[in-house]
Amino acid sequence: MQREYRPLGRPRHDKQAKPTKAMILDVATQLFLEQGYQVVSMDDVAKKCGVTKATVYYYYATKADLFTDAMIQMMIRIRKRIDEILSAGKPLKERLLEIAKAHLEATINIDLNAFMKEPQNFLSDEQLQQIKETEEKMYEVLEQALKDAMEKGEISQGSSRLGAHAFVAMLTIGNYKDAGGQPIFPSLDEMAEQIVNFYWNGLGN
Amino acid sequence: MQREYRPLGRPRHDKQAKPTKAMILDVATQLFLEQGYQVVSMDDVAKKCGVTKATVYYYYATKADLFTDAMIQMMIRIRKRIDEILSAGKPLKERLLEIAKAHLEATINIDLNAFMKEPQNFLSDEQLQQIKETEEKMYEVLEQALKDAMEKGEISQGSSRLGAHAFVAMLTIGNYKDAGGQPIFPSLDEMAEQIVNFYWNGLGN
């Protein structure tokens, strides 16, 4: 769409923007998250990068490879972000609130379970495994923070694993839009606060 | 391909067991839930029904129509089930536990948000709207139950809407499998109990 004139052969080195491979990965991540594995075609990715399909294949041998790499990089980024926030010395609840805000802003669909349902048939076992492992690590940083808080008596004992998953699951509420297109709370900040509050207090007070 | 095992005596006219249209809808629902919109082809549905693609088109003008109908029927069924359980006279927590058990058993991917991400581009606004409305109603029965419990003082005041969504969101934890393929709790019953407990008590007890 943008750069119209794309000559054959190696392009003159332009110290310019990101190297092609990184650009492809970024664009792909975004598209996959927005639309899902099947819907996004390699051509879509290529066009949005201003390169040809063949260039995408130059870097990623298959669509499944591209997807796998995209998911892994994304989850690593998320984990780092969470880790950063969690390592601050504040009370747990405050740190959770920050994570919630950060994620709701990122509009990232963390509903990974459902998200991975369809690609499942197209990824190799090894690819699936790699993704799963990275996902696991993402949960682990949260889990560890909960464990630490339990030890310090900041929260009561319980399954830190369940706690981590519950937190992530509840964040998906932020994606919900009703029939009128309205989210449950009008502002992201309020959404984050309400979710974390509910998560903290539970239904039964 | 042929029916293998024919019982003795005159078959009860068979009446085709289920009229073709209903069979198509059932099969489609199952396939869509299992594999996602894109992955399931009209031919897949047809073959699993033992009819031809053209027959499917005889009943459903487009794939989007079939999907829409399938989703709506499914959500109506779910709503009825929830409604049934909720109308019993037991304490709320017990009723929620029953719903949780029922849903975890049904293996239904209720991660509707993520699930609907890819079809979004293929459904008409009207279709999307219809689905959304049915979904909304599904949440409403839960919401109503929470409101009633608040009024009775069974639980403290709060956003019943958030409560309904949080409950459904937390049920998706049941779908999670770790890198080793293991769910968070080994049995569905334990899973349901732990989820409902967490939902009820919150992290901070």
Place this chain on the structure above:
Amino acid sequence: MQREYRPLGRPRHDKQAKPTKAMILDVATQLFLEQGYQVVSMDDVAKKCGVTKATVYYYYATKADLFTDAMIQMMIRIRKRIDEILSAGKPLKERLLEIAKAHLEATINIDLNAFMKEPQNFLSDEQLQQIKETEEKMYEVLEQALKDAMEKGEISQGSSRLGAHAFVAMLTIGNYKDAGGQPIFPSLDEMAEQIVNFYWNGLGN
């Protein structure tokens, strides 16, 4: 190229020419023999048939399937032709001459060994097997004729199997063109006669 206007859907039944599937098979056989497996694309076949690629795929699920069927039908036809000629009551040499003439006219590349080298990687073992079996049968009719002639004392004892293969191998000489584009003998009839003579008498007379 020919029929320009090709409406969607099932075409109005025209008791016309050959049914589509047969046409596809015929055209494919011709193209494969002329140009080889790789070179011929499904689109080439489709275009030459005046249908779309999708139509070809309607009848043959893969290119390998089409090729397999084409080869088998061709070899069956050849076998029948040979069989017919061989069952006449004439002296063996005369019958061989007739076969030679018929084949040189058909311009068929009977160099099956070389011809099958490249498809080999693309055909399934089963397909390869099927083709091989049909080929085998083609040789067998020749072999049987040689055996009969040996019994009658028309020719001396020897390996009928080798004799059959030698005959077919020698027919490929007819395909040869020198650097100037000239075949070894100017007319097909002379070619056939010379080949059969050589086959019959050997080099050492």
Place this chain on the structure above:
Amino acid sequence: MQREYRPLGRPRHDKQAKPTKAMILDVATQLFLEQGYQVVSMDDVAKKCGVTKATVYYYYATKADLFTDAMIQMMIRIRKRIDEILSAGKPLKERLLEIAKAHLEATINIDLNAFMKEPQNFLSDEQLQQIKETEEKMYEVLEQALKDAMEKGEISQGSSRLGAHAFVAMLTIGNYKDAGGQPIFPSLDEMAEQIVNFYWNGLGN
């Protein structure tokens, strides 16, 4: 990927063992003969040589050029081999037997006619011509030997040209494998002997 086993001491400068161009040609010849023109990609050649595609293009401007060169070198090698064997002072039949053995061992598909069918469309007229001329010369050495033998009365008069082609054609029988994967004669030596015998005596003794 790395060289695994490095012997002690200074390597004998290695001189790259074979200059790159020769290596490319060798590898290409082998691959083309094994798999055919279309099937072998420039990348296959490059990879098997441990260089990049661009390097192959550094030496050969097009795939057709590489193929042409490969075929020509191969036919020159074959001609030399045949020539060597033929120039010995033994009886013709013995020399032919040696050629047969040598070729059956080389597993070379000399079915050149069929083999050249597909590249035909991709080679320039000039390239085709070059190949044809080299092929012609290959046949000529055989032809000359037959002519000499006719003059000496070792064999009877006849078309030496046909004789040469018949001999080469019959050697292809050695490539045949039946449906069970078995060649016509179990050992190469027996194969060579039987073929030469048949070639010498003909069918009708």
Place this chain on the structure above:
DNA sequence: CATGAATGAGAATTCATTCAT
């Protein structure tokens, strides 16, 4: 001498959909 990065033109295959029967 050799390579890394990129392209353009196909190739096989899939699939929702259409239409005459």
Place this chain on the structure above:
DNA sequence: GATGAATGAATTCTCATTCAT
């Protein structure tokens, strides 16, 4: 009510070739 035959538009992936370094 159901089907068989056909299409058109995409989709994944391949490959010979080009060109700056």
